Every structure is written in structure tokens, then in C-alpha cells.
Amino acid sequence: MRHLLSIEDLTRDDIERILDRAAAFEEVSHRDIKKVPALRGRTVLNLFYEASTRTRSSFELAAKRLSADVVNFAASGSSVEKGESLKDTVLTLAAHSPDAIVIRTPYAGAAALVTSWTTAAIVNAGDGKHEHPTQALLDVHTLRQKLGSLEGRNIWIVGDVAHSRVARSNILAFQKMGADVTVCGPPTLIPRGIEALGCAVRYDLRQLREADVVYALRMQHERMDQHFVPSLREYAANYQINGRRLGPRQVLMHPGPVNRGVELSGEVVDSPQAVITMQVKSGVVVRMAVLYEVLVGTRDERNSPRPTERQLA
């Protein structure tokens, strides 16, 4: 695989191959010296147009544990703030010959667009409200560790689905792994047409008990300014996952950072059912596997060389 742009592009086999490798990398995280030489001499460039501490540092750790050199390029304080276009920024950075560019932007399709401007492997770390494929992969990895298999499992994704790239990637990834997905949230935050992705749609939590896994989405405060819901209080009253609503055998997930008291009550965040820190931990090994996949790949793909600069032009 040359790039990781979306879950939509992946087959179940692709996902399993990447996650099997992630499982193999788990062992590295338990060593005293947490480093293997798999990507020694390779350069990974983190290009983040949106504030991100978790995802960026997770990618940085993943690259470093594989012995790659990492350069972080944040949009604030850079030429981007001086008005440089995405294309010019990418062309400038590509002149340093990075082997991979990890990119997050507020715009759908931007990661795919960048592939036409550089020979580097592109990893999408979030493109607008479109996809966040490594988040979905780490979530599947976490569930495989927790439950063994997703086959036939019932997963509810609860909250602001309309503005969530995590929801979009996870609906696709969970289904590809054999799970049944239900999305649930205020009608103003469920996009028209989402059921075409194959998920069920609910507007209340009455049937939540049927879920094996409850995946709560972050309720972003800026949505309040746009009046998608009347108040956070009313949102919490209807959609908060709390001790009363969460069953004892249900697994609770959240992409972080959590708004305690809004989408999740403090008690469930601290409960043993919550796998939120396990998700963060999975992030590093899954991103190691993703970087390995796009930079070293499988035997088959080593035979198909990357395009040269000339071919791209």
C-alpha cells in the first residue's frame, strides 16, 4: 500500500494485515529499549494544519520507535500563516525528500490531493470531517484485543456524527470487520443520507442495552455557538453515557479528549469498562504498523516501484 488515505480504500485483509503487524509491535513497547531499526534512515514529516497533541505525538513516537527521523511542521508560526498555499508548502517540504508525510488538515480530500504533488507516502491523520483512518484502525485493534473479534458485535456510535471524521472512518472499519453499527445522536447532528453507509440510525438511547460496544464522540463546544443543540445540559440529559445507561458488560470507547460531564459522566470514564487509555496505547503500535506498511510494505508491493518525479509531473 503506497498511502493510507481512508478506511474506504481498505479491504478487511488490509486491516487485518496492518493490525497483525501492530500486535507484533506490542512487544517493542514493553522493552526497556523501545526501539527497532525497521525504518532507520527514513524521514517522516508531520504536517499538522490543526491543533493536535495526541495524534501528532502518537505518530512521532511511532516513527521514533521504528528509528525513523521525524520532523514536525505545525501550521501555526509557519509560512502557512503568512499565506502560503497547501501546494506550495507541500512542494517546499517535498524538496527535503521525506519518505512519508503524515498530514492533518481541516479539509476533506486534502490528503489525497497531496499525493499528486510529492513522491512521499501520505498518511491521512484527519482530513476535515471526512476520515481519520488511523483512529479507526487503533479502535479496531483495541476491540480485537478486548473482545477477540468484531464479528457479529453490535457497536453504537453516539454523539455528533455530522462533524466527526472519527465516526465516518469507524462506521466503515467496524462494518468491514463484521460488526453491526448503529449511530445515535441529536437529529440535527446526524447527516442526511448517513444510512447509505449501511448503519442503523437512532435518535435516543432507549435501545442502548443491545450494544456490545458504546463509542461516545466528543461534543465540540463550537457546535453550541452554531445552535445545533439547545444546550449542553439538554444534550447531556439525552445522550450522556453514564452509570445509569451503561450496562455492566458493555465496552466504552472515546477518541479523546473527553468532556467529563457532557458526553460521558466521570464515573464511566473511570470505570473498568472504559478502554480509553488502551486506545491511546494502541495508537502508537498501530501507527508503527501503518508507517511500516507504507514505507516497507509487503513483498508483493516491493516489486511495484514508486513513481518517479517525472511520472508524477
Added chain:
Amino acid sequence: MTPHEPLNTADGDGVRLVCAPARPADLLLRNVRALDPRASLDGLYDVVVRAGEIAELGPAGTLSAPAAAETVEGDGRHLFPAFVDPHVHLRTPGQEHKEDLETGTRAAAAGGYCAVIAMPNTAPVVDSAPILGALLDAAAREARVPVGFMPAITRGLQGSELTEMAELRALGAAGFTDDGRPVADAGVFRRALQYQRLCGGVLALHEEDPSLSGHGAMHEGVVSALLGVAGIPSVSESTMIARDCALAEYEQARIHIQHLSARESVAVVAAAKTRGVAVTCEVSPHHLTMTDEDVRGLDPRRKMNPPLRSEEDRQALIEGLRSGVIDCIATDHAPHARDEKEVPFERAPMGTTGLETAFAAIYTDLVLPGILPLDLVVEKLTAGLGLLDLVVPAIAVGQPANLVLVDLDAEWVVGESGYESRSENCCFADRTVRGRVLLTVAAGVGAYRERSTILSVPHVTSEGQSVQ
């Protein structure tokens, strides 16, 4: 009035369509398949153009070239009345890096157009007599085909104060429009309708409700849900059309709805026409041939406003052409510079170029598969000026020569040899299409000639010597 008579009326007399002076054509178009649906003309003819006017029309093989005239061998290829476009963006003044009067009208001629009407959303906005006057003067120097201008309904397209419509009209305004934006304030729009009684001029309307469109970048539907791109719902357009039809009915005014995109909109216009509202409307080639499925790859060239909608919407637009609810085809030719469009989809400006591809796109996708008859398409491509009370091009003796010669069998790839337009943001780029414009005569002047096809025999002087 016979169908092919000019539609000039007292109202339209003041409209100025302007182009640079050029030598009127003297031509013999030999053995062409002349098709003019309004004149019920369809057959093999010879057409003689003398001093820019259609002088003779006779059965193929019966006419000879006048002295010093060029002979064009039609070989049975189709000759239509040239197309007219009531909705193009020529970007002058202020955005000449995208297009100007010369490149825009060159693109028009290359697409078979003999007249276009330019929109006022330029920098500055065409909202005062001095700006309109300067534009008309510029067109008289630069335009390859006649251009008319529609100034703004409201100053600066701000939607609050009316422009000096009477003065603009006296100077030759083809009508008025805030294209690119709706006149969102119903009270302001009502005053514009009332003012039409003084100054005349159709109000051409870009219909959407800004509060429903929000920050939408594509059609709201299954594809936008999958892509996570904010949607523009169909009802943003149709509810505004319903409002404006009701206001036009109340004020007995004339309106023209630009670029219909949704099936709900077709239904609203049909109902208004049944009630007797003086409303006309247009549809663009891209809305007739593409849907939101074509936006899955997030190619910014396929981002336009209104957006490409669903297959049901596309079918309703095609049916609207058949039933007569939709009066004409207009391209909404909207050039943007390459670096403006080479950005993520949600960041890209709205618009696609269209003048050079309109006929081929529609012919390939709708006529060849038998969805629409050729004569209907020709009629709808030539009807736009009639809505402004201007002359509709016709193939008839005594008419100014507004003609387009087309090779329906010629296959080409859009963009393979560049564009006449300064911009290349064409939503049909890289598509293989059929139907190529070979020759355009606009207002009696040869405006375009396709270079790779040898059509003509050399001029022959009275002494029998060949002239280069």
C-alpha cells in the same frame, strides 16, 4: 409573427450587445445539413452569406459563391443557428487573471456561440453607469462575439440598496442580476420588481436561501454524508424560487431563474408557469449530464453553485427541457485560475468553465443515447436571448449570419489541446466527447475556425487566380 422572425420589441431595443468591429464575412457554405428548429428547416442546403447577412438559401448544389467569397465545403455536416448564452462570467473588470472580454468571447466563439451575456459579480461590481459604460467601450474593442451586460440589482451585490436601474437600462443593460448571490431580503427584492415597471429589464435570479445553504460545498445527500462535506440542500433553491415566483406574481413582474439544479425547483417553476407567472428559467450542461456521484473524488473542478445534484434531480431537469418548463440552456461559464482551484475541495471557489464544451457534452450524453432530440437541444441552446427580448439567431434569408458548423462525428478529448478560455477549470476535462465546432459566424463575422479541419477551397478572383 413567424417563429423565426426577430423577437425585437420596444423593450429590447435599448439593450446593447457589443463586439469589436471586423470585416463582414462573404461565404458560400456548400452542402450543409441546415437545422433550424424554429424555422422548421432541416435538410441539405447551400447557404450564401454576403456582407455578413444570409443572402441566399437553396438546395444543396444549387448556389455559387459570390465574388471574392470563400467556399466552405460542408460535406453534409450540420449547420445550426449559432448558440447564445444568457449567463457567463467574463471576469472583467478586476479579475482578468481568470478571464477577460477577449479570451471569454474567444471561448464563446469556439463553443459555437454568437452572443453572450456577462454577469456583474466582478471587482468592482457592475452596479453603476460609469462601470457599465466602460465595459461596453472595452467590449467594442476586444470582444470577438457580441456581449451584453447585466448589471447588479443591488449595489455591490450587498442585497440592500437598488442600483440606478433606470440609468443603467438607458445605457444598454441587458437586464439585472445579483448572480452568485440571492437577493435574500424579500422587501428589497419586491422593490426591484416594482421598479421594473419604470425601467424594464428581466431580473435574473440566483436562487438559494443562505440560511439553508450555510457553509455547504456540495449537494446534500448520500455522497456528502459519506465524504463529510457540508451539504447544500435542494430546498435551499426551491423555497427561494417559490418565494420569488409569488412576489413576481403579486407585482406582475418578469423574472428569469438561473441555473435550475433540483427537481423541486422544476416543480415550483412548472406550477408558477401554470398560474401565469411571467417566469422563465435555464439549466446548465453540467447539471444535465453530471451528478453528485461525480464529486466522490473531490475534484475542485466539479465544485459549483448550485452543486451537482442527484440522479433524480438530473432526470427532472431533462424532463423539464422536454416539457418546456425549462426555456433554455445556459453554461454559467465561470473561469478560475489554476492555483485558485488547486486547493482542497472545500477551499476551492465555485464554478466551472463551460462555453467550449456545452454542445459536445450535451450531444454526447443526451442526444447520442437518444434521450433528447437534436432539434430540441439546438432550440434550447439558441433560446437564451429571446428571454431578454433580443433577436434569436435564425437560418433565414435577410438575417444577420449567426451560424455554427458542427461535425457531429468528430471525437475529441476535452482539454487535449488546451482551451481558448484563459482558465482550464472545466468539469468535463479529460472526457471523450463527440461533436466538434468547426466554424462560428457571429453577427456576420467569422469568429472561430477549428484549425485541424480543412474546410475551405481558396478564394477565386474574377481572373481565376488563386488568392491566399
